[in-house]
Amino acid sequence: MKPITVYDIAKEANVSVATVSRVLNNTAPVKKETRERINELISKYQFQPNALARSLSKKETGMIGIILPDITNPFFPEVLSGFDLEARKRGYTYFLCDTVSASVDSAEQYIRESQYLNALAEKQVDGIVMMGGRVDLAKPDAPLIEEVAEIGKRLPVLLVNGRLPKSGLNRVAVDERHGAELAAQHLIELGHRDIAIVGGFRHMSNTVQRTSAFMKKVEQSGFEVRKEWVLHGGFSVSSGTAFMNRLLELPKRPTAVFCLNDLVAIGVLKAAVKAGLRVPEDLSIIGYDDIPFASNSIPELTTVSLRTHELGRTAGEVLHQMITRSKVNKTTLLKPELVIRESTAALNKS
Amino acid sequence: MKPITVYDIAKEANVSVATVSRVLNNTAPVKKETRERINELISKYQFQPNALARSLSKKETGMIGIILPDITNPFFPEVLSGFDLEARKRGYTYFLCDTVSASVDSAEQYIRESQYLNALAEKQVDGIVMMGGRVDLAKPDAPLIEEVAEIGKRLPVLLVNGRLPKSGLNRVAVDERHGAELAAQHLIELGHRDIAIVGGFRHMSNTVQRTSAFMKKVEQSGFEVRKEWVLHGGFSVSSGTAFMNRLLELPKRPTAVFCLNDLVAIGVLKAAVKAGLRVPEDLSIIGYDDIPFASNSIPELTTVSLRTHELGRTAGEVLHQMITRSKVNKTTLLKPELVIRESTAALNKS
DNA sequence: ATGAAAGCGCTAACAC
């Protein structure tokens, strides 16, 4: 059986399609009587208007594309849920485009980003949100930027928690440097002087920024971070345990470690416990992100909250403004927050 | 500037739109020379065909809808990543529809499911995957079933890890009873006789099935589960700690606890540790799901793996078969696996 | 190998 259309409804109601369209969209007054007649038919036949046809003529789809590197990383579902809130409120529906960074090298990942960018444009989405991938790079190659900038000319593109230098694209992000400073200050106030910095990737801007801001803060306090205690090269739990084990082999070990994300912090925690250290008595650990599980470890993780949900919410808001051509700030910066839990404590002098 | 269309390309190439369409879709032979001419124009103008228009006439969109209750629950990203794999391979793109069970009562959640069901149908998706929500109910109300069944007549609808009795809908799921049996057997083999069952909701089919299969297995082994040690009412970490605390108040305490999911297991673990119990020496804990963090707790969690990624993969496969009208089994059942880690140990007789 | 033209299902002038 053929799906039923406005024409079918129109015919049976003895009106024109225009009128049916009018009641469907409530776009012009219709005599109450005929409107009711039409509505009855609509529910009688369970008529569902074809959104493709509608979008084709209205030139708006109510669809948004979200490109992210790995939905399996707990950070993203969290921002997604914030985004979802705003999107639903506005009647948007969104494509989830996962470039699966976890199982793919970065070149391949950028290719996937490009594919999705195109697919989304062809699907006529009203806007695109990008996070992770090239957007996280400290120094992305020009073509990588150019491509996105080009798409950004045709439709709203919003960068979340990253950026693309010279792209002119709007972004909403959490103040990286500020977060690192909060962490540094906390540790210093607790009396720590021997602090390691582990996790992240040197080629990513978040790593660069957090690391430099952290070190700067420490130096401003009159101390310094030893070079051999700065270990980059991973954002995973397993890399965290590797970092800690490396630290443990050094002649002198730090009394606190600043982890570039919570996953690494958990790895560090596991390795430390396995090595017989007590946390926080023997070693303070501080994470970054405040993913849900940060409060589920034992001890619970002290960490810098990116307020991910809020980040997503804001992104949803801003993107909608862009879509509706309201005035938007080029960059919206959120302030992170220090969440003190159980994995940090005053320096144990003994 | 207007977006460019096949007509623009056709005109400049001195051919008809039909020909342009032919090279675009490689749907009929085109003289090499003219094809090249067209392709040049396409890349010269960065022409992106309008997928809406295409879908409208082809009556297929390459879009899929996924309805799930809470992307923030680590279980779902995991199955999503498996699904994504298959979907991308086949060129599908999908809408993520989160009904946000976490912040909403269940009536509201079912309403959202209905809304998404309609929105997706209007968007002409090629198929729909549903998980959680009404699909998890032990005894869903008839209208809840009817609605989905109705949509299922118009387009492929696949239920993942749940079911809708009498709906006639296809499903792929993990064998609940088998998983519970594995857990029971493991604990019994370790010598445990005093076992608690905590977590889940009595109105959900997974809870009912796992609980009854577990108890049956224990009874078959000649023992039994005390009524007061069966605690339902939550799937969260915090409910887990509440359950454990409740257990701790009882005159006699179990030597092992079977948790209806990993989140609850983690809560139980936290409460146990806080109460001074050693895990697994004093108390064995076994979870369910094998979410990523199951291996990140200290001690690492013994659990029943739903092989979530595989579940998602299979769902992707099956849905595609449904879409392409290949033969499909009404229900595809996957076998769960016991993953023995550190949170269970032989009964400590002392 | 290519073109003409009729849809796909809906919206939006414009006319009455």
Added chain:
DNA sequence: GTGTTAGCGCTTTCAT
């Protein structure tokens, strides 16, 4: 308040 009709941008017979 309602109808007519021309799109929206592409695919697909049917001719040629």
